[in-house]
Amino acid sequence: MKKKGLLIVISGPSGAGKGTICKEWLRRHPNAVLSVSATTRPPRPAEKDGINYFFKAQDEFERMIEENEFLEYAKVYDNYYGTPRKFVQQQLMEGRDVILEIDIQGALKVKERFDKGVFIFIVPPNMEELKRRIVQRGTEQPEVVLKRFTSAFEEINFIKRYNYVVVNDKIEEAVHKIEAIVLAEKCRVDRNKPLIMQLQGEI
């Protein structure tokens, strides 16, 4: 029997460095995959369906919501975004680990629907550093920066619903910790029923 993959949920406030961590982790684990989101927003020139997003018409997306085909979804302004359950489950069944980079609200919804996932909260070394990172992006208006920063503070409280917290001070170390978490989770007794049954079956 093929060993199932693991759903690794990488979450945390904006500016914590989720994206960089996922990218580096994927680079080191070429057999794993990034979860591909579905969206109703139109593709940008370089984007490919099934790679960057699954592009869906609005009625199709709404049908998928009704049929419970999302691990989570949200409407942002006029567009829907969601994590299709089927894609994730298919990859896991084929033995591939799936990494999902997602904001805190999304992660908490995923946890309700798929609690076998591993939920990792990425934090900056301190809140000053988080502020610096948000400001440094330079793409946002000052009021957006302030809003992001305020919600980052509020969101820290959700940390207790996660399994792990990883401080992203040095990217190398953070990725190394994620690797350790994934390997350790695969050794958890409750994830190894087939192995235990096999040993018992040899009695």
Next chain:
Amino acid sequence: MKKKGLLIVISGPSGAGKGTICKEWLRRHPNAVLSVSATTRPPRPAEKDGINYFFKAQDEFERMIEENEFLEYAKVYDNYYGTPRKFVQQQLMEGRDVILEIDIQGALKVKERFDKGVFIFIVPPNMEELKRRIVQRGTEQPEVVLKRFTSAFEEINFIKRYNYVVVNDKIEEAVHKIEAIVLAEKCRVDRNKPLIMQLQGEI
């Protein structure tokens, strides 16, 4: 505040390779320590008090039992053996990880008294291999081999009370998994209250 160490309990049937794993893990982690047992049996020529064992007179050992000074203890023929709680707690308070190699009965007792420990069950790749390893030791009488093998089979059932199961096929890989487990456990949300409070305190 100094970060506390972790109690790592390495357990499993005879012949699983607990001792080799602990030795190699300790070699790689010179800041960690092996838990030192107390015993009433007399020291052998090369043994040193406080290094190989804490050697105790019988009345002293029994006083320690009464005063709940053991994480676990057992009487084997005429001699007591036990894991002194104080030594372990002192090392943990000083930030050192403590590794405890112990049989299954002992580990389950430790779990009752110290459930913050990380309980790892070491298994052979298969039961045939376990038999081969027990026989290969060559030090035991055939009836002892048979007894060990029978109890190894029975003991596999206790695996579900542990947190992790590690297959000891290649020693390098088994030790690498233990390292991952230790690092992952240190990232668990419930072991990081001070960090979370610190982040919240910066609001």
